[in-house]
Amino acid sequence: MTAQQISEGAWTRRGMLAGLLGAPVLLLAACDDGAKRGTANGPAASPTPRTSAAVITVSPADGTTGAPFTDPVTVTVAAGTLGTVTVTDQSGRTVAGRLAPDGTSWTSTDPLSSGTRYAVAARAADKDKLVADADTGFTTASPAATFTGWFTPEDGSTVGVGMPVSITFSKPVTDRRAVQQAISVVADPGVEVAGHWYSSTRLDFRPEQYWAAGTKVTLKLRLKDVQGAPGVFGTQSKDVSFTVGRAQTSVADLAAGTLTVTTDGRVSAVYPVIGGAPDHRTWGGTMVISERFTETRMNSATVDLGSEYDIPDVPHAQRLTTSGTFIHGNYWSPSSAFGKANTSHGCVALRDVQGAGDPTTDAARFFASSITGDVVEVVNSGDRTVDPANGLADWNIDWADWKAGGAL
Numbered sequence: 209m210t211a212q213q214i215s216e217g218a219w220t221r222r223g224m225l226a227g228l229l230g231a232p233v234l235l236l237a238a239c240d241d242g243a244k245r246g247t248a249n250g251p252a253a254s255p256t257p258r259t260s261a262a263v264i265t266v267s268p269a270d271g272t273t274g275a276p277f278t279d280p281v282t283v284t285v286a287a288g289t290l291g292t293v294t295v296t297d298q299s300g301r302t303v304a305g306r307l308a309p310d311g312t313s314w315t316s317t318d319p320l321s322s323g324t325r326y327a328v329a330a331r332a333a334d335k336d337k338l339v340a341d342a343d344t345g346f347t348t349a350s351p352a353a354t355f356t357g358w359f360t361p362e363d364g365s366t367v368g369v370g371m372p373v374s375i376t377f378s379k380p381v382t383d384r385r386a387v388q389q390a391i392s393v394v395a396d397p398g399v400e401v402a403g404h405w406y407s408s409t410r411l412d413f414r415p416e417q418y419w420a421a422g423t424k425v426t427l428k429l430r431l432k433d434v435q436g437a438p439g440v441f442g443t444q445s446k447d448v449s450f451t452v453g454r455a456q457t458s459v460a461d462l463a464a465g466t467l468t469v470t471t472d473g474r475v476s477a478v479y480p481v482i483g484g485a486p487d488h489r490t491w492g493g494t495m496v497i498s499e500r501f502t503e504t505r506m507n508s509a510t511v512d513l514g515s516e517y518d519i520p521d522v523p524h525a526q527r528l529t530t531s532g533t534f535i536h537g538n539y540w541s542p543s544s545a546f547g548k549a550n551t552s553h554g555c556v557a558l559r560d561v562q563g564a565g566d567p568t569t570d571a572a573r574f575f576a577s578s579i580t581g582d583v584v585e586v587v588n589s590g591d592r593t594v595d596p597a598n599g600l601a602d603w604n605i606d607w608a609d610w611k612a613g614g615a616l
């Protein structure tokens with residue numbers, strides 16, 4: 209090979225190598241050029257969104273704990289008009305409210321509950337229809353002082369025609385109207401039922417006449433967050449239902465020495481009885497059986513009569529007054545005394561045996577025929593009419609006076 213051939217071959221290889229090395233350079237140059245065009249010719253930036261001029265304010269403020277549950281929720285807007293406002297509690301119940309005519313404020317009309325979480329969602333628009341939203345939450349306080357109402361009769365019970373609804377409050381009530389408005393008694397078949405306050409701690413309800421047999425009665429307590437006295441709030445929201453059984457009333461004529469029992473309009477029994485002695489006469493008037501005991505202890509010391517008696521096993525005893533009047537069995541007096549002499553310390557007594565084990569005695573038969581709420585009227589006792597507040601003696605108040613004793 210000549211020198212010229214060698215030289216030409218070398219040039220050829222150098223040219224090929226230069227060609228191979230030059231290709232990527234051109235490729236990179238082409239990529240760089242494209243990138244520069246993309247930057248120069250890309251889409252224009254989006255315009256900044258406009259913000260609504262409407263400003264929403266919620267009270268209680270977002271995150272508040274211990275908010276007063278006696279105050280309403282308020283939502284106001286500046287530089288705009290409210291569209292929607294929704295307030296819901298932790299169970300999803302919606303709180304009703306009212307929008308002002310000019311659309312600049314909203315106020316809740318339903319009462320709030322104590323110790324409850326609430327969520328508020330509000331929307332408003334400014335004059336340019338631009339929308340503003342507010343989503344807040346707060347928790348109401350629990351009351352520092354509370355009261356409850358203990359009631360009789362019990363839920364699901366069957367009672368006699370004379371049973372009133374009696375509620376005893378754990379703390380004195382000063383706002384009787386507010387408390388009575390939060391309580392209703394509904395009867396089926398319908399009949400007017402009215403309330404009567406005996407004191408700041410006792411409110412009873414009854415119809416004008418005894419309940420009709422078979423009546424269904426419902427007590428509706430809506431005392432939760434009702435202010436019964438300054439700073440003292442109720443805690444209950446519940447229904448209590450009971451049924452009136454057969455109609456049974458009894459008349460104890462202590463001059464005749466008899467107890468006459470009438471069941472569903474028919475005299476069902478007549479028993480000889482013993483009433484109160486001249487120095488311990490039995491209260492007169494209409495009383496209602498409030499408690500029943502197959503056997504119970506009776507001690508004179510508990511009714512301010514010293515140590516005159518202490519009988520550990522009085523049989524078939526049924527309470528008529530809070531002060532200690534019962535209609536009960538008596539095994540310690542001779543049989544000849546029943547219907548003939550009044551020798552008790554104020555109770556009405558029927559023949560019985562010790563241990564209450566004989567179902568055929570007069571006291572056992574009367575006890576078996578009775579239920580809580582049955583009426584026992586005492587006549588010719590020689591004593592004054594029982595205080596209506598002494599037990600469940602509500603029927604000794606006439607209807608006009610009864611209604612006048614209510615707060616509504």
